[in-house]
Amino acid sequence: MSPRTSPAPQAATLPAARTRDRITPAGPLTAVPAPPAAPDWPTWGQRILPTPLRNLLVDLGMWHNPQPLAPSGHLTQTITVLERYGWCRSLDYSPTGRMCIRGAQNLLEKTGHVTPAARARAVEHMQTVLARHGVTMPFHAWNDLPHQQFSNIHTLLTRAAYTARAIGE
Template structure:
């Protein structure tokens, strides 16, 4: 089945993890003690040895993972710094899981026909697996995110399950990202 081509990807999984952490840090309330001289963002950036959040936009500077991290088996993702940092897992909301699923697809590249391509591109379900293996959220979060995407498809009159919908030959990256983001905007948390 055809896949989309993406620009050359040059950064390791630590960059993806740093981007996820920056996103999650931006979502969480700032709780640093007033006697701490550094901001929460500075402490997070130091701890992860990642670039600080851009002050003008407030968005993390994200880069894609190196080819090696994109093509290693998903089970090996448990060896990444995020999993070691957070142990069994870091809780994320369903909305965050969906937004991070879109981030993974944007960073790794999108694929249809299987969870992942030989070059590491991911379908929606494959992107969810990356998050789970990295320790962001749990099985319940991923299932709830899947239900949210399925609800969007049902409202559109689509009967296919979202993984089958992802794999249809006419499907585009834009449609996939639109589905994920629409589901994120329509979760009960919002």
């Protein structure tokens, strides 16, 4: 056999060699869960009833609260809320129904999609991501900067969700 006909075995080993060149994460790959759906605007009952009274109605079986999400799920759901209703700066809720990050979090907390403790952890994850990029201001002040774009907001929330998910939250 001539040396010119021997490339076939080398081609068979090429994929195995190529897998060593790929960059893989340190831990096992996990599937990213689908983002939770953005809830509808709260009903008048959800807006007017104080949370303790609503919790009492839940205990009596007269009200059904949604399952609260972990911080990573809350951050992902915040993205879907902003995509559904629109994003704004300088106001929690604009007259047209758009929201800033904090407004979307308020909506999710008011409708029972997140607990105050999980929301606080989500805020910590957002602040951590901002600090990695040299931003020392609170996330809601960063949201309101005049040059801010929704793509930056989306990136912040996505990175914060991955940060939370990486530690099991």
